[in-house]
Structures are given as C-alpha cells and as structure tokens.
Amino acid sequence: xxxRIPQARDRGIPDATVARxxxxxxxxxxMAERGTATVxxxxxxxxxxxxxxxxxxxxxxxxxYGTRGVGYDVQYLIYQISRELGLTQDWAxxxxxxxxxxxxxxxxxxxxxxxxxxxxxxxADPHVVxxxxxxxVVEHADxxxxxxxxxxxxxxxxxxxxxxxxxxxxxxxxxxxxxxxNFAPVVLAVPDGVDVRKVDLSIELQILAFHEQRKANGGxxxxxxxxxxxxx
Amino acid sequence: xxxRIPQARDRGIPDATVARxxxxxxxxxxMAERGTATVxxxxxxxxxxxxxxxxxxxxxxxxxYGTRGVGYDVQYLIYQISRELGLTQDWAxxxxxxxxxxxxxxxxxxxxxxxxxxxxxxxADPHVVxxxxxxxVVEHADxxxxxxxxxxxxxxxxxxxxxxxxxxxxxxxxxxxxxxxNFAPVVLAVPDGVDVRKVDLSIELQILAFHEQRKANGGxxxxxxxxxxxxx
DNA sequence: TCGACTTTGTGCATAGCTTCACAAAGGCAC
DNA sequence: GTGCCTTTGTGAAGCTATGCACAAAGTCGA
Numbered sequence: 001x002x003x004r005i006p007q008a009r010d011r012g013i014p015d016a017t018v019a020r021x022x023x024x025x026x027x028x029x030x031m032a033e034r035g036t037a038t039v040x041x042x043x044x045x046x047x048x049x050x051x052x053x054x055x056x057x058x059x060x061x062x063x064x065y066g067t068r069g070v071g072y073d074v075q076y077l078i079y080q081i082s083r084e085l086g087l088t089q090d091w092a093x094x095x096x097x098x099x100x101x102x103x104x105x106x107x108x109x110x111x112x113x114x115x116x117x118x119x120x121x122x123x124a125d126p127h128v129v130x131x132x133x134x135x136x137v138v139e140h141a142d143x144x145x146x147x148x149x150x151x152x153x154x155x156x157x158x159x160x161x162x163x164x165x166x167x168x169x170x171x172x173x174x175x176x177x178x179x180x181x182n183f184a185p186v187v188l189a190v191p192d193g194v195d196v197r198k199v200d201l202s203i204e205l206q207i208l209a210f211h212e213q214r215k216a217n218g219g220x221x222x223x224x225x226x227x228x229x230x231x232x
Numbered sequence: 233x234x235x236r237i238p239q240a241r242d243r244g245i246p247d248a249t250v251a252r253x254x255x256x257x258x259x260x261x262x263m264a265e266r267g268t269a270t271v272x273x274x275x276x277x278x279x280x281x282x283x284x285x286x287x288x289x290x291x292x293x294x295x296x297y298g299t300r301g302v303g304y305d306v307q308y309l310i311y312q313i314s315r316e317l318g319l320t321q322d323w324a325x326x327x328x329x330x331x332x333x334x335x336x337x338x339x340x341x342x343x344x345x346x347x348x349x350x351x352x353x354x355x356a357d358p359h360v361v362x363x364x365x366x367x368x369v370v371e372h373a374d375x376x377x378x379x380x381x382x383x384x385x386x387x388x389x390x391x392x393x394x395x396x397x398x399x400x401x402x403x404x405x406x407x408x409x410x411x412x413x414n415f416a417p418v419v420l421a422v423p424d425g426v427d428v429r430k431v432d433l434s435i436e437l438q439i440l441a442f443h444e445q446r447k448a449n450g451g452x453x454x455x456x457x458x459x460x461x462x463x464x
Numbered sequence: 465t466c467g468a469c470t471t472t473g474t475g476c477a478t479a480g481c482t483t484c485a486c487a488a489a490g491g492c493a494c
Numbered sequence: 495g496t497g498c499c500t501t502t503g504t505g506a507a508g509c510t511a512t513g514c515a516c517a518a519a520g521t522c523g524a
Contacts, residue, residue: 272470272471272472272473273471273472273473283476285473288471288472288473288474289473289474291472291473292472292473292474296472296473298471298472298473299471299472300470300471300472300473301469301470301471301472302470302471302472303470303472304473305473
C-alpha cells in the first residue's frame, strides 16, 4: 500500500504536468541557445505548443519562479525543471536487445545530452555479442544482472522481441531495477513500485489510421461542407 | 472551426478509447492464435492491462457486440475493432529520413502486419539514396511530392533530424498528407485538420527519471518507512 | 418451462485535467 | 513616490475519464 505524505513543498506533481516538463525544457534550451534571457508564459507556451494558462499552472507546481510583469528567467527555469526531473544527476541506462531498434537507440544523440548515459548493451544472439556500437561492446544477455549491479544501472530500455520481453523484464526487476522503457509490443506484468513506460510504434500508426479514416468518411467535418439533411 | 455532426451510430469515440483499441486488438489476436473462441471482459481486460469496466465501456462505443452471460466472440470483435480503426483497408506509408531510426522502422515487422504498407523511403543524403532497405530502394527527398502522389501515401513517418522536420512537414502537408507520425524532437506547427502524433524517446526517459528520483528521495513512499515527524 | 448463474452495458459518483478570467504583484517612466 | 502597464498565479467552472455497482439480458441444466 503506497501512500503519499504531503510535504512542505508538495511534490505531488500531476502526471500530465510531468509529461509536459520535458517539452518546456526543450523549448527553453532552444531559447537559451538563441540568447533569450527571459520569456513570458505566452511565448513559452507557443513554443511548446500548449495553452499559456496550462503552462503557468504546470510551472506553479514546481514553485513560484516567475516575475509578474516580466516573465520567467530562462536559465533559472531550465535549472529548476532539470532539477525537478532529476536531470541534474547522471542516469545509467542499459539497452537490452540490439536489433535495428536497439542500435538506433544506442546511436540516438538525445540521450547523452540529458544526463542519460548508456552503460550497457546486451543481446542474447552470439552473433551480435562483441559488436561495437556507439563506443560500447555488446555483452551477452547472461551478464544482465552483473552489468546492472556493477554499473549502477537504474533504467532499462527493452528493445527485445516481444517473446523475450517479459522474461527479461522479470530478470531486471529481480536485479533491482524499477524503471523500464518498453519498446516490445506486449503488456508487461510488473509488481507495484515498478514504473513501465511503453512506446509502441504500431499503436501510434493505428491511431493515425483511425483519424485518417474518419477524415475520409464524413467523420468530424466542416459543418458547412455537409449537405443539409444528409445524416445517416 | 471544426464541428462534429452527431450521426445515427454516433462515431464520437473518445480519444482515450481510440488509444486503447489497438491494445485490445493485440490481445485478441493473441487469443485467436491460441484458438480461443470467446472471451469475457474480465479476461480480455486482464490481458490488455486495464480495468474490465473500462474495457466494456470502450467496446460499448463501437456497438453492442457482446453476449450477456457469455462474453465476446473473439473473431467478430477483432473484425469490428479493425474496421473501426480503419485496418481493413491498406495504408500507404512513407518514411522520410533513413538514419538509424528510419532503418529500424523500415525493418519493423509490426507495420506490415496491420495493413500498413511502406510505400517509400526517402532521404536527403546522396550517400543513402539508392540503398536497398527492407526490399525498397531509398529515393531522394526531392521526389517526396511525386512519391506521395503517385503511390497514394496518406501517412508519413518523420524520422529526420530535428532541423529538417518542420520543412519536410510543410512539404508533405502541401502535398495533401494529413496524418504524420513524428519522431523528431520538435513541436511541429501544422494547420487545422492535420493530425500529428509524436514519439519522443528522450521525453519518455525524462519521465522515468522523474519517478525514479522520486522513489529515491522520499517522494511517494511507504508511509510506514517515513520517520515520525520528519516533514521538511 | 423455469430458475440459477454468468456477464454485459450503463447510470452515477468521483477524480483529474483544462481553460477562462481576474486579482495580486511587480517593473518602469516620470 | 505615484500611477500605468504587463504578466503571473490561482479560484472556479466545465469537461473528460475512471471505476463502482447493479439491472437487464442472455445461457444452460434439469
């Protein structure tokens, strides 16, 4: 039974807000690079593609970091959001499954730039073990537990085939990992206290197809374009 | 101003429901492969990792396809969900940007199996153009408009660098595409009527880091483990 | 045919998220 | 100072999603 204790500065940030903070952070970094010193909620909201009231409410969960009449100090806000997200520390990430997707992830620059360090690449296929990818040598999946413990891995990325995902998942949890990013198209069963986030390419396409079909067959349409009385 | 017109069988399916339908579909396909003929909402909900009341409410938006006392016919439900999602037709997909991620996507089996046919691979880099990947020859990005029109592409996957994404996005929209799956870490500006879904690997990791940090520093914790009176 | 049992479909209460609208707070010119 | 202007932070209202709980509807055995 997990129960939150309200604290002095309540850390109960809504999930929806947490999911947007990285977006704000990215927009702020762009502004910092262009030399912008302060930004209003209106402008930042525009850059992040959200409503400005929502942005202000999101930021208000972190504290009161703005200045009325002026806006937010870009550098200061970057620091506060980074701290809140835990990006001021270094996270060791292991990628399990070095197929096409695993390789793409290993080479993806967006990780390293945010405090995520790839600390291990593992695969069960002996033909892949030993390959050097993005500066790391692929290790055998048998080494999973030892890699996690020796290198302090706290986040595991699953890029294995669907059939292997649950088994690998069980092993990394047994090894003490409680944060998993799952690319395999399966619903993982995990105990309480373990966070799983899922990225499913096929599901995203299916959602797009739904809306695309709807656009084609008079779904949500311009009311003006619908011939009067044609309702079937 | 877009306004929905309620229809005889109201097609106003909530977004949250649409996002879960592919999940149900996957679970149902697994059951069909194992020869299951009917399934109760309880069992299907378990397989899909959702609450059974939610599952029933989701399915009730499609119609009344269950039999009280028995459950749902697996094959029939597969058909109904597929039809609703638009998977009974063939969708031509083009992937723009054939870097590591683009290659992984091109080789990803999950697309073809659901009515998504990769109809084009494009890249701006002359060293990549001409490569054969997953049975297709990479074409130059200059051919974008012609590929979209000649092959009836209706969904475009953006796997370009962030800097090129908006420009490519503008071009595919000008060519008539209204559904985009964006892997580039930018907020795309698009006109009304265009659907963009975003997959952002770095954001997912940041969300995990937030929760991981919270687990480490007395965030949501076991109430029992918190020393009495220590509230700062 | 009947009654016990199973499971759906949904009304309702609740929780969470979004958006509006505005008072409070601060900067700046004079 | 003083007053005007800008922008934040947030109360309140409305909307969407969730989950309980149960009546309605169907199956199945006797």
